Every structure is written in structure tokens, then in C-alpha cells.
Amino acid sequence: MSVEVRAHAGARAYFGERRSARSIAFGAWYVCEHRLRTMRAYLMTIVMGSVFNPMFYLFSLGLGIGSYIDASSGGLGQGAISYLTFVGPALLASAALNVGFEECAFPVLGGFKWTREFWAMNAAPISARQVASGVLMAAGFRVVFTVAVFFGFLSLFHALPSPSAWMAMPAAMLSGLAFGSVIMAIASRLEEDDGWFAMINRLVIAPMFLFSGTFFPLERLPLGLQWIGWISPLWHATQLGRVAAYGMVEPAWLTACHIGYLVIMLIIGLALSFRTFARRLSK
Amino acid sequence: MSETEDSTIMIRAGGLTKAFGALVAVDGVDFEVRKGEAFGLLGPNGAGKSTIMRMIASVSRRSGGTLSILGMDPDERGPDIRGHLGVVPQQDNLDTELRVRDNLIVYGRYFGLPMKFLRPKAEELLEFAQLTEKAAVKVDSLSGGMKRRLTIARALVNEPDILLLDEPTTGLDPQARHILWDRLFRLKEAGVTLVITTHYMDEAEQLCDRLVVMDKGRIMAAGTPAALIQQYSSREVVELRFGSERNAEVALQLAGTGERIETLPDRILIYTQTGEEDLARIVDGGLRPLTSLVRRSSLEDVFLRLTGRSLVE
Ligand SMILES: Nc1ncnc2c1ncn2[C@@H]1O[C@H](COP(=O)(O)OP(=O)(O)OP(=O)(O)O)[C@@H](O)[C@H]1O
Numbered sequence: 001m002s003v004e005v006r007a008h009a010g011a012r013a014y015f016g017e018r019r020s021a022r023s024i025a026f027g028a029w030y031v032c033e034h035r036l037r038t039m040r041a042y043l044m045t046i047v048m049g050s051v052f053n054p055m056f057y058l059f060s061l062g063l064g065i066g067s068y069i070d071a072s073s074g075g076l077g078q079g080a081i082s083y084l085t086f087v088g089p090a091l092l093a094s095a096a097l098n099v100g101f102e103e104c105a106f107p108v109l110g111g112f113k114w115t116r117e118f119w120a121m122n123a124a125p126i127s128a129r130q131v132a133s134g135v136l137m138a139a140g141f142r143v144v145f146t147v148a149v150f151f152g153f154l155s156l157f158h159a160l161p162s163p164s165a166w167m168a169m170p171a172a173m174l175s176g177l178a179f180g181s182v183i184m185a186i187a188s189r190l191e192e193d194d195g196w197f198a199m200i201n202r203l204v205i206a207p208m209f210l211f212s213g214t215f216f217p218l219e220r221l222p223l224g225l226q227w228i229g230w231i232s233p234l235w236h237a238t239q240l241g242r243v244a245a246y247g248m249v250e251p252a253w254l255t256a257c258h259i260g261y262l263v264i265m266l267i268i269g270l271a272l273s274f275r276t277f278a279r280r281l282s283k
Numbered sequence: 284m285s286e287t288e289d290s291t292i293m294i295r296a297g298g299l300t301k302a303f304g305a306l307v308a309v310d311g312v313d314f315e316v317r318k319g320e321a322f323g324l325l326g327p328n329g330a331g332k333s334t335i336m337r338m339i340a341s342v343s344r345r346s347g348g349t350l351s352i353l354g355m356d357p358d359e360r361g362p363d364i365r366g367h368l369g370v371v372p373q374q375d376n377l378d379t380e381l382r383v384r385d386n387l388i389v390y391g392r393y394f395g396l397p398m399k400f401l402r403p404k405a406e407e408l409l410e411f412a413q414l415t416e417k418a419a420v421k422v423d424s425l426s427g428g429m430k431r432r433l434t435i436a437r438a439l440v441n442e443p444d445i446l447l448l449d450e451p452t453t454g455l456d457p458q459a460r461h462i463l464w465d466r467l468f469r470l471k472e473a474g475v476t477l478v479i480t481t482h483y484m485d486e487a488e489q490l491c492d493r494l495v496v497m498d499k500g501r502i503m504a505a506g507t508p509a510a511l512i513q514q515y516s517s518r519e520v521v522e523l524r525f526g527s528e529r530n531a532e533v534a535l536q537l538a539g540t541g542e543r544i545e546t547l548p549d550r551i552l553i554y555t556q557t558g559e560e561d562l563a564r565i566v567d568g569g570l571r572p573l574t575s576l577v578r579r580s581s582l583e584d585v586f587l588r589l590t591g592r593s594l595v596e
């Protein structure tokens with residue numbers, strides 16, 4: 001029998017009563033699976049980035065700046081913790097944010113603009129929401145990997161004195177996803193890159209890194225600048241990480257506030273993404 | 284499929300309308316597509332063909348009228364309908380970063396099909412698209428025609444009941460077009476319903492059992508290619524060229540020849556039952572066309588008759 005006729009004999013056995021049933025249930029996962037396959041093409045860059053990034057920071061900040069600060073001031077006056085212990089949770093969260101940005105900016109712009117593959121997904125029984133969720137889910141995989149590797153290095157450098165230090169990981173991961181979801185909402189609105197992402201990098205991510213209590217406590221900033229920390233997912237994730245990593249003392253309401261801020265950011269980012277994805281795909 | 288709906292009707296549109304703001308892209312069209320037939324939408328750029336396709340594909344919402352695909356309303360059961368469709372969009376949307384084979388597999392996953400089914404299926408489809416040797420290269424490095432073939436193969440991964448082809452042969456060379464026509468014929472034999480848009484006359488005549496001629500969002504005429512030609516044109520056409528300055532002037536002298544005369548900027552068309560004889564008479568009468576041609580009437584002539592414009596400008 002010809003190829004064409006055989007081409008029409010097999011799928012029925014694998015579809016249930018309703019052809020779209022599995023897509024409706026697992027569509028977001030299929031999108032994620034697709035993204036992970038795409039990532040395989042640049043797997044080496046992902047692994048190398050996740051390994052070398054923490055190494056460079058930890059050697060420089062831990063053995064370099066850290067030993068200098070620790071020797072001259074005996075730590076930061078927050079108990080006897082080393083400088084590396086202080087910056088560790090911030091670097092961890094920052095690595096998560098960067099991956100969240102990377103996996104939600106260009107893949108989203110590309111899916112709409114360059115390959116237009118989001119339209120292909122939507123032509124199958126995959127909904128706009130599932131496309132957005134799947135992209136974020138795939139970003140989540142990378143965030144988890146990056147955070148885990150970074151955390152491993154932090155332990156190697158003895159930067160995690162508290163037994164509950166592992167809780168810094170979910171905090172960092174949450175911030176990576178929350179930030180990613182907002183980036184996704186922005187990316188899905190762009191018709192062209194037009195340097196938007198470079199601008200976000202320079203005017204949002206860089207200042208966030210410098211002014212979110214990363215290298216020194218936020219209270220040391222002039223009052224007029226402290227709001228940067230408050231709106232920054234990095235600061236909230238960092239503070240959560242510090243509570244976990246070395247038992248930094250802070251009121252419980254503030255801890256709840258950090259978690260709440262990140263969760264709300266994630267929800268808003270996703271909701272906005274759902275809306276733009278749906279609008280754009282159904283035009 | 285619901286009981287009340289005739290099971291042989293795959294797609295039914297009534298007063299189907301789509302507006303983009305003030306622009307009415309599809310303006311109240313009615314048509315039906317039956318099981319196993321190849322149905323064509325023929326029309327010039329901007330006629331609304333792709334817009335209709337996207338509404339049938341259950342991704343773009345209609346602004347008015349009714350539309351039912353496999354007895355279901357796309358507004359309510361979009362994903363259910365899409366599970367039964369294969370879609371070849373006008374613009375390719377392959378994942379160019381993935382390899383050729385992976386594009387097929389990834390797409391099959393969107394329908395929830397397992398790898399056990401998809402691995403051999405991908406090989407079959409690669410063979411179908413004559414891309415077996417390219418299975419492991421990235422889509423980026425394929426030619427335009429190869430990408431088109433891959434897009435068509437991908438649309439078959441879920442073994443659709445209805446295959447929507449929006450200008451499927453754009454970018455294919457003549458040989459690849461003919462091969463594709465052959466493949467589409469065989470799919471039709473296997474019971475797949477085809478909906479095809481095109482502005483190639485020969486393609487429409489070859490492939491479509493029935494078609495509608497569209498212009499500016501409306502249906503101008505509907506029927507089989509033969510019936511349309513019979514109804515709106517004569518059996519034969521004499522094409523004469525006298526050079527663009529003289530055409531209009533000569534056309535006046537020719538009045539009365541054949542059944543009807545169309546004067547286009549670049550040529551004169553005489554619709555007639557007896558082409559060779561009419562041409563002989565014209566030449567005997569002392570007119571010397573730069574070029575002359577007697578041919579069978581085609582859908583192009585139907586379109587010209589209906590809209591006063593030629594389809595390929
Ligand atoms: N998303 C959209 N937003 C606004 N206008 C649109 C949109 N899609 C199509 N149109 C307009 O609707 C009209 C019909 O477009 P459509 O793409 O359906 O034509 P077509 O028959 O497929 O033409 P072509 O042969 O060029 O592909 C055009 O005037 C087009 O500009």
C-alpha cells in the first residue's frame with residue numbers, strides 16, 4: 001500500500017474517545033517538552049554557564065573581596081558571618097533571575113516573531129494559556145538546574161552555615177519564575193526586539209543587581225533609594241535566602257511580605273501573559 | 284458529531300463574517316464542504332481566503348454568521364475540532380532551530396500522541412515529503428520548497444480528517460508542485476477532506492472538485508471548475524496582442540467576432556466556440572496581431588468575467 005494510505009491508519013488507535021483530551025490535560029507540558037528539546041541544541045552553553053558563573057563570583061567575592069572585608073571588619077556586624085555567606089543568597093537569586101529573563105525573553109519573541117511556532121502549537125489543540133505556561137515551565141527547569149548547581153558551589157565554599165539553608169533554593173527559584181513571567185508578558189507584546197531587551201538588561205536588571213541589598217544591606221542605601229529594593233524581586237528573594245542560609249533575623253510579617261510579593265508578581269505576570277498570548281494568537 | 288447534522292457535511296458556513304475594525308475581510312459567505320471532497324477557495328490577494336481558513340482552523344473567532352466544523356461550533360469546541368484538522372498555513376511556522384525529524388515529532392506530541400507511534404510515523408512522513416535524507420539537519424538549512432513540504436508533512440502527523448492548505452504550492456518548483464498534487468490526490472482517495480486556497484488556476488482546476496471564486500470578502504460564484512467555465516465563459520478563447528497602444532482601437536474593429544470581447548491593457552480576449560476559425564477570419568480581414576493564441580477557457584476567464592479584473596496582476 002502507498003505511503004499516503006498507510007499514513008491514514010494508525011493514529012486512531014492512540015487517540016481516545018476525544019482527540020483533544022490529552023492536549024487539554026497536558027498541553028502545557030507538551031510545549032515545555034518542545035522547549036526542552038530546543039534547549040538541547042545549546043545544552044553546553046547552559047551547563048557551562050551554570051557552572052562557571054558561580055565559580056567566578058565565588059572566587060572573586062569569597063576569596064577576594066570577602067577575605068578583605070572579613071579581615072578588616074570582622075564581618076558585617078550581623079553576627080560572625082563571612083561576607084560570602086552574606087552575598088551568597090543574593091548571587092543565588094540573581095542567577096535564577098537571569099535565567100528567568102533569558103528563557104522568557106527571546107524564546108517568546110521568537111515564537112511569535114521569528115519562527116511563529118506559537119501559531120503552529122495553537123493550530124493543534126493547544127490553547128494560548130498552555131503555550132505561555134509551557135514556556136514558563138521550561139524556564140522553570142533551567143532555573144531549578146541553575147539554582148541547584150549554584151547552591152552546590154555555595155556549600156562547597158562553606159557559605160551556608162544554617163541547616164535550613166536549602167530553603168534558599170525555592171526562594172530563588174520562585175523569584176526566577178516571577179521575574180520570568182513578567183518578562184514573558186512584556187516579550188509577548190513586542191512586535192520587534194528594537195533593543196528592548198538590551199534596555200531592560202541595562203536599566204532594570206543591572207540596577208536591580210546593584211541596589212537590592214546584594215552587596216550591602218538595603219538599609220545602608222539612602223532612604224530615597226530603598227524603594228528599589230522593595231520593588232525588586234531580587235531583594236525579596238535575597239532576604240528570604242538570608243533567613244534560610246544563616247538565620248538572619250527579621251520579623252515574620254516581613255518574611256511573609258517577601259513571599260507574598262514574589263507570588264503576586266508571578267500571578268500578575270502569568271495573567272498578563274495569558275491575555276496577550278490569547279489576543280495575539282486569535283487575531 | 285451530532286445526530287442532526289448530516290454526517291457527510293464536514294464544514295458548513297452561513298453568512299460567515301469577519302471584520303478587523305472597520306475592514307470587513309469576509310463578508311457573509313455561505314458554503315458547505317462534503318466528506319472526501321477537495322474544496323477550493325480561489326481569489327486575488329486580500330480576497331479573504333486566509334481569513335476564512337483561520338476561522339475554519341478554529342483559531343480566529345468569527346465576527347458574525349454561523350460556522351460548524353464536523354458538527355461542532357469552533358467558538359465552543361475549538362480544541363476538539365483542531366484535533367481533527369491538519370493545517371498548512373500560508374506562512375511556514377516550523378521550529379527552525381530544531382531538526383527536520385524533531386519538528387514532526389514535537390508536533391505529534393501536541394496532539395498527545397506517544398513516541399511509540401510518532402517515531403515510525405515521522406519516518407513515513409519524511410518519505411512522503413521526500414526529506415528522508417534531510418531528517419537530521421536543522422530546518423534552517425532547508426530550501427523554501429523543502430520547508431513547505433515539511434510543513435505539509437507535519438500537518439498529517441495526527442492523521443487529520445480535514446486538511447487545510449493555504450497556498451500549499453507557493454515556493455515550489457513545477458516538478459515539486461506536481462508531486463504534491465499527486466500526494467494530495469492520494470490523500471483524498473484515502474478519505475481526507477481537503478480545503479485549498481490558491482491563486483493558481485491550473486492548481487484549482489486540477490485539484491478541486493468544487494470551488495468558490497472570491498473577491499473582496501464575497502463569493503462571486505461557486506461550482507465545479509467545468510461548470511463554472513461553462514457558465515461564465517465560452518469554450519475557447521482567442522488571445523491577440525497588437526501592442527499596448529493599439530489594443531483598444533483594434534478591439535472596436537473586432538466587435539461582433541465571437542460571443543464577447545474583453546480588452547485588457549496588454550491583450551484582447553475573444554470568447555468564442557470556434558477559436559481557430561475566428562482567428563483565420565481576423566487574419567484574412569487584414570489585421571496582423573503581434574502574437575495570437577487559441578486556447579481553452581480557464582478559471583482565469585471566469586474570474587475576469589466576474590470581477591472585470593485578471594486574477595494575476
Ligand atoms: N490580523 C489582521 N488584522 C487586520 N487585517 C487583517 C488581518 N488579517 C487579514 N487582514 C485583512 O483582511 C483582508 C483579507 O486578508 P486575507 O489574508 O484573508 O486575504 P487572502 O485572500 O488570503 O490574500 P492572499 O492571497 O494575499 O493571501 C486583507 O485586506 C487583509 O489586510
Ligand SMILES: [Mg+2]
Binds near residue numbers: 332333334373449
Ligand atoms: Mg492568504
